[in-house]
Amino acid sequence: SGRSIIISLEKMKNVRQFNKAAQTITVESGMVLSQIHKIVENDNLFFPLSLGAQGSCMIGGNLSTNAGGVNVLKYGNTRELCLGLEVVLPDGEVCQFGGIDAEPTGLDLRGAFIGSEGTLGIATKIAVRLTPNPQDVQTILISFPTMRKAAETVSAVIAAGIVPAAMEAMDQRTIEVIENHIPSGYPTDVGAVLLIEVEGLPDGVEIETLRICEVAENHEALEIRIAQSSWQREALWKGRKGACGASTYLAPNYYLHDTVVPRSELANVLDKVNQLAAENDLMLMNVFHAGDGNLHPLIVFDAEEEGTIERVHSVAAEIVKISIEAGGV
Numbered sequence: 001s002g003r004s005i006i007i008s009l010e011k012m013k014n015v016r017q018f019n020k021a022a023q024t025i026t027v028e029s030g031m032v033l034s035q036i037h038k039i040v041e042n043d044n045l046f047f048p049l050s051l052g053a054q055g056s057c058m059i060g061g062n063l064s065t066n067a068g069g070v071n072v073l074k075y076g077n078t079r080e081l082c083l084g085l086e087v088v089l090p091d092g093e094v095c096q097f098g099g100i101d102a103e104p105t106g107l108d109l110r111g112a113f114i115g116s117e118g119t120l121g122i123a124t125k126i127a128v129r130l131t132p133n134p135q136d137v138q139t140i141l142i143s144f145p146t147m148r149k150a151a152e153t154v155s156a157v158i159a160a161g162i163v164p165a166a167m168e169a170m171d172q173r174t175i176e177v178i179e180n181h182i183p184s185g186y187p188t189d190v191g192a193v194l195l196i197e198v199e200g201l202p203d204g205v206e207i208e209t210l211r212i213c214e215v216a217e218n219h220e221a222l223e224i225r226i227a228q229s230s231w232q233r234e235a236l237w238k239g240r241k242g243a244c245g246a247s248t249y250l251a252p253n254y255y256l257h258d259t260v261v262p263r264s265e266l267a268n269v270l271d272k273v274n275q276l277a278a279e280n281d282l283m284l285m286n287v288f289h290a291g292d293g294n295l296h297p298l299i300v301f302d303a304e305e306e307g308t309i310e311r312v313h314s315v316a317a318e319i320v321k322i323s324i325e326a327g328g329v
Contacts, residue, residue: 007122009060015039016125024083024100026127029060036128045130048075050166052241059126066115070166070240073291074199075131079114086125087113100127134199137165138209139227139236142216143190147171147286150192151266153219154290157196158263160215162208167291168195168240174285174298177246184239185232190222194290195240243287247300250283255299255312257319261328263293272322273297280311295323 012028013035019025020043027036033054036047051057051069061067063085068077075081084098098110113120144150150169157167170178170193175186186193194216198208213224227233247254261269270286277284277299285298297319301308323329 009058009122009124012060012124013058017127019100020045022100023130023132024127025130026100026125027059029058029063029123029126031059033057033059033062040130044133046133047081047128047130049078049081049128052244054241059128060123063114063123063126064117068289068292068294070168070237070289072289072294073167074163074165079111081128082110082114082126083129084110084127085113085123087121087123089121094124095121098127134165134205136202136205137197137199137233138205139233140194140196140198140209140212141186141225141227141236142194142196142213143187143222143224144193144216145191145220145222147192147270148267149220150194151263151270151290153194153216153221154266155263156215156219157212158291160211162198162211164196164208164212164291165199166195166197167289169193169286169288169290170195170240170243171286173250173283174243174287177249177285178239178243181246181249182239182242184235185225186236186239187223195236240287243285244296244298247285247298250285251300251302253301253303254285255301255316257295257297257299257316259295259320259323259328261293261295261323261326263290265326265328266290266293266295269295269322269326269328273319276315276318276322280315282311282315293328 009030012030014028017026048071049069050071051067062078066077066079083100087095087097089095097113154167172191175193176188178184179186179188196212198205216224283300285300288294288296299312301312303309
């Protein structure tokens with residue numbers, strides 16, 4: 001009792017099959033996510049799973065946690081992107097769940113396995129669906145006086161029938177720490193920003209961009225910037241994906257939360273979470289996938305300070321409670 005085994009799959013990082021015509025790739029589960037992106041980009045294809053940790057996380061870990069990321073609003077979680085997998089069960093039996101061919105018969109064991117966090121077996125090969133690169137992409141940075149106005153804009157954009165590829169939100173403290181350490185072109189004198197990306201056919205992208213801008217203006221947007229080059233777009237995304245890492249410039253430790261609430265409750269939940277942190281003298285950064293209501297309140301603290309860990313855990317439990325009471329998970 002008390003003993004455990006660590007199984008590392010980091011050396012299992014080969015491509016097993018790449019079918020450009022069928023737009024699928026099968027890789028071993030130790031392959032780093034960003035490597036999949038690099039392999040397919042020269043063939044005008046991309047893998048929509050996009051995470052802040054994509055330079056270090058492995059596809060097997062993405063599978064086991066059913067990871068989402070910034071493109072989940074349009075493309076779904078790992079479960080929607082994974083076609084099939086080879087799994088080794090606890091007794092050593094090797095099984096195939098799902099597949100890249102016709103719809104498999106029987107129970108959806110593929111769907112049941114994804115997100116099981118290592119409790120059902122170990123995935124060794126993973127086949128995923130790729131997508132052609134969109135013909136046009138527009139990246140929009142919109143600043144607001146308050147996070148409430150940003151959150152209301154998110155709900156209004158979706159209500160208008162627009163589904164961007166991504167809608168990310170950052171509060172003032174997050175913007176400041178990013179600009180101080182990963183300069184990305186964000187305004188630092190605002191309450192919140194939305195980073196929105198629209199993609200598709202050129203005419204459709206232009207129309208949706210204009211409609212998003214109109215919605216934002218109706219919700220007291222302070223400034224609207226549209227990236228004018230690929231490097232501007234990359235800089236904006238580099239800042240967003242580096243936000244958690246940048247938090248360590250404020251304090252040595254952070255506790256990252258991951259709850260989902262209805263979009264209509266975003267503003268109310270954020271107000272409660274911020275008030276809770278203030279009452280307990282804890283620093284909070286809010287950076288999250290606003291499009292699907294996926295919150296990431298980041299408690300930034302110094303674990304060496306006496307009594308801090310206890311307060312962090314107490315507030316952490318309360319953040320989850322607030323989210324669940326708002327109808328979230």
